[in-house]
Each structure stands twice: as structure tokens, then as C-alpha cells.
Amino acid sequence: MDWDKLRIFYAVADAGSLTHAGESLHLSQSAVSRQIRALEESLGSTLFHRHARGLILTEQGELLFDATSAMARRLDTAVARIRDSVEEVFGELRVTTTTGFGSLWLAKRLPILYQRYPELKIDLMLEEQVLDLPMREADVAIRMKEPSQADLIRLRLMNIKMRLYATRSYLEARGTPATPEDLSDHRLICQNTSSAQVAAGARLVRELMTYNIPSTLTVNNYFGVLQAVLNGLGIGVLPDYVTEDHPHLVRVLDTIESHDVPVFLAYPEELRASRRIAAFREFITEQIMEKRQRDKDTPQM
Structure with missing residues (x-):
């Protein structure tokens, strides 16, 4: 041939x-x-x-x-x-993760990575679909569950939870719910349970809907949910990591939260020696460790 x-x-x-x-x-x-x-x-x-x-x-x-x-x-x-066998870290790195995590947590931290490796070219693919890493649809993934594909190196980064948040100004104007039943006096902002999302988030929303909430706004990703909450439209179901960059958000009903959602970093076994992968892995783990330290140092509200 x-x-x-x-x-x-x-x-x-x-x-x-x-x-x-x-x-x-x-x-x-x-x-x-x-x-x-x-x-x-x-x-x-x-x-x-x-x-x-x-x-x-x-x-x-x-x-x-x-x-x-x-x-x-x-x-x-x-x-x-x-x-990747040379000393410098450069070239294209295709990173896939969810729209929410990529837009709300990862993207704003990438300047740190670019400052270290200015010749790196990152292709950030934000979607709920799980791309096939062994088939090289992406080089590295951050996923909200443990990857099931074979021939992948997996690193558990952290656990997150879905919780209820609103802005302080919204709660001052509309009142703060004291019990789950009080949610019937507010608009709930969340992902539709039929849209692609982590199972723990969907289960939490289904539980909240049992409290006879008359007004809702559903968005197909957490970035949209956050924007609606920040604009005072109601109380939103959001991943807990958003509070790090939006400290004016207030947690509502502290007893209500989802089960733990594990966050994994994964990449193909054949890229084990890749210097670009190693640089990205080091960057992510550093950011996670810093987040844990900040969470530890921040008093609980």
C-alpha cells in the first residue's frame, strides 16, 4: 500500500x-x-x-x-x-473536562501554567461527553467519576459536593430559608435532572423538588446556574468549589448537600513519560493542595 x-x-x-x-x-x-x-x-x-x-x-x-x-x-x-523527550515543555496539550469545572475552576488558574511554560498550547475541550483517551480524542481528562476505560493512569484529586447557595443581597431581600420547606418561597436554580451531569447532583435536585417549589430555572451547566445566582434570580445548586472565587455567595440550608463526587485526573498509559502531561499534573496537584490549605484556614460560616 x-x-x-x-x-x-x-x-x-x-x-x-x-x-x-x-x-x-x-x-x-x-x-x-x-x-x-x-x-x-x-x-x-x-x-x-x-x-x-x-x-x-x-x-x-x-x-x-x-x-x-x-x-x-x-x-x-x-x-x-x-x-516530549526534550527538556522544554511546549506543544499542544488537549485537556477535556466538564463545562462547569473547566469554566468555573480550571480556566482562571491557567495563567499560572502559562507563566511557567509560555510555549505550551492548550486545547481546552469543555463538554459532558466522556472522550476516549486511549483513542487520543484528548491527552488528559479531569472527570467527576473514576474513569472506566482501560490503559489509563488515574489520580484522585479531591471530592466535591453539590450544595445550595445564594447571594447575600438576595437573602437580605427575600429572606433566608430556615427549613427545606421554606424553599417553596424561593426560585430554585439548577440543572435539569435529565441533562448530563454527575449523578449525585441529579439526585439532590430530585430530592429538592419534593418540597413543592413553584418556580424553577434550569440550565444545562453549572456556569449558567452560577450566573443566574449571581444575578439574584434565586437559590442555586452549585459545586462547593465555586465559593473559593465567589466569597460573597452564602450557603443556604447547611444540612442539605449531595454525596461526595470524586474528581479524577486521567491520561493514557502511553503518555506516562510525556513532559507536557507531567507539567499539567504537577500544576493541577499544586492547585488542589493550595485549595485544601485555604479551605482548612477559612473559618466555617
């Missing part, structure tokens, strides 16, 4: 266009077209359906694209491991 033709095929399939693939490969459209035709002839199969809007893979093309995609990921891994 001609590796050069496979490289060109992968570029075309990924771009969906001969022209765009040619631009990325620095080849003319006609040269790319000739290579694709030659590959199809050697395989005895049509790899693309051609129409005015671009190219669509045939069933045979999909099979070949899956194989070349896996090859590209392994090559990327090999290149990353080779580059």
Missing part, C-alpha cells in the same frame, strides 16, 4: 474537498485528484461519491478513513512522545 496515497486520501476525506485538501498538502487540485483515482484503481473500489457540494465517503471509503484516522492518531502520539 502506497503510504503517500493514504496520506492524501486522509486529507481529502477529512476536508471533504479536493481543493481544501490540496491547500493543506501544498498540492494542486489535479495532483490530488490523480492520487485519489490511482488509489481507487489499486483497491478496485470507489472511495468517494462526487457531487456539486463536495465529496462524501462511500462505505468502502468509510472503512479506509477509519483505518487512516487510527494511523494518524498513532503518528501524532509518536511525534508527541518524541518531542
Whole structure:
């Protein structure tokens, strides 16, 4: 099999266009077209359906694209491991975590990491979907449960809890609930129990809904819940780490909270020696240790 033709095929399939693939490969459209035709002839199969809007893979093309995609990921891994053998920490690091943790806790701490390693390029992917680390959909993940995928190195960072919070000004204007039944006089801001979230958070919301709360606002991530709480719309269900950066939030009904939610750092076994991974792991663990110390030094309200 001609590796050069496979490289060109992968570029075309990924771009969906001969022209765009040619631009990325620095080849003319006609040269790319000739290579694709030659590959199809050697395989005895049509790899693309051609129409005015671009190219669509045939069933045979999909099979070949899956194989070349896996090859590209392994090559990327090999290149990353080779580059990680030098002393400097640089290059791309793809980090995946939830929208809430990434936007409310991680992003605002990244300047510390960039100050240490100014040539690092971080691709921060915030989503509830669990990406496949062994398949290199990301390099490192921070997840709100222990990863189940094989061939991963796991590090438990901390536990968090979901609790009720409101602004001091909101409570001064609307009153502070003394019992769970008093929540019926307030608007509850939370994630919908059917949206992607940690199970402990969903269970807590279901329990709160049994108190006949007439007005609610549901948002599909904790960043949105926090913004609504900060704007005085009601009492919100939020992870406890938000209070570190928003000290004017007041905890409501101290006896109500979720079960512990474990937070794990995970990355593929094959990246064990990566200097970028090591730098990120060291940065995260330092930040967690500092948070624990601040929590210890802060008197309970």
C-alpha cells in the first residue's frame, strides 16, 4: 500500500474537498485528484461519491478513513512522545473536562501554567461527553467519576459536593430559608435532572423538588446556574468549589448537600513519560493542595 496515497486520501476525506485538501498538502487540485483515482484503481473500489457540494465517503471509503484516522492518531502520539523527550515543555496539550469545572475552576488558574511554560498550547475541550483517551480524542481528562476505560493512569484529586447557595443581597431581600420547606418561597436554580451531569447532583435536585417549589430555572451547566445566582434570580445548586472565587455567595440550608463526587485526573498509559502531561499534573496537584490549605484556614460560616 502506497503510504503517500493514504496520506492524501486522509486529507481529502477529512476536508471533504479536493481543493481544501490540496491547500493543506501544498498540492494542486489535479495532483490530488490523480492520487485519489490511482488509489481507487489499486483497491478496485470507489472511495468517494462526487457531487456539486463536495465529496462524501462511500462505505468502502468509510472503512479506509477509519483505518487512516487510527494511523494518524498513532503518528501524532509518536511525534508527541518524541518531542516530549526534550527538556522544554511546549506543544499542544488537549485537556477535556466538564463545562462547569473547566469554566468555573480550571480556566482562571491557567495563567499560572502559562507563566511557567509560555510555549505550551492548550486545547481546552469543555463538554459532558466522556472522550476516549486511549483513542487520543484528548491527552488528559479531569472527570467527576473514576474513569472506566482501560490503559489509563488515574489520580484522585479531591471530592466535591453539590450544595445550595445564594447571594447575600438576595437573602437580605427575600429572606433566608430556615427549613427545606421554606424553599417553596424561593426560585430554585439548577440543572435539569435529565441533562448530563454527575449523578449525585441529579439526585439532590430530585430530592429538592419534593418540597413543592413553584418556580424553577434550569440550565444545562453549572456556569449558567452560577450566573443566574449571581444575578439574584434565586437559590442555586452549585459545586462547593465555586465559593473559593465567589466569597460573597452564602450557603443556604447547611444540612442539605449531595454525596461526595470524586474528581479524577486521567491520561493514557502511553503518555506516562510525556513532559507536557507531567507539567499539567504537577500544576493541577499544586492547585488542589493550595485549595485544601485555604479551605482548612477559612473559618466555617
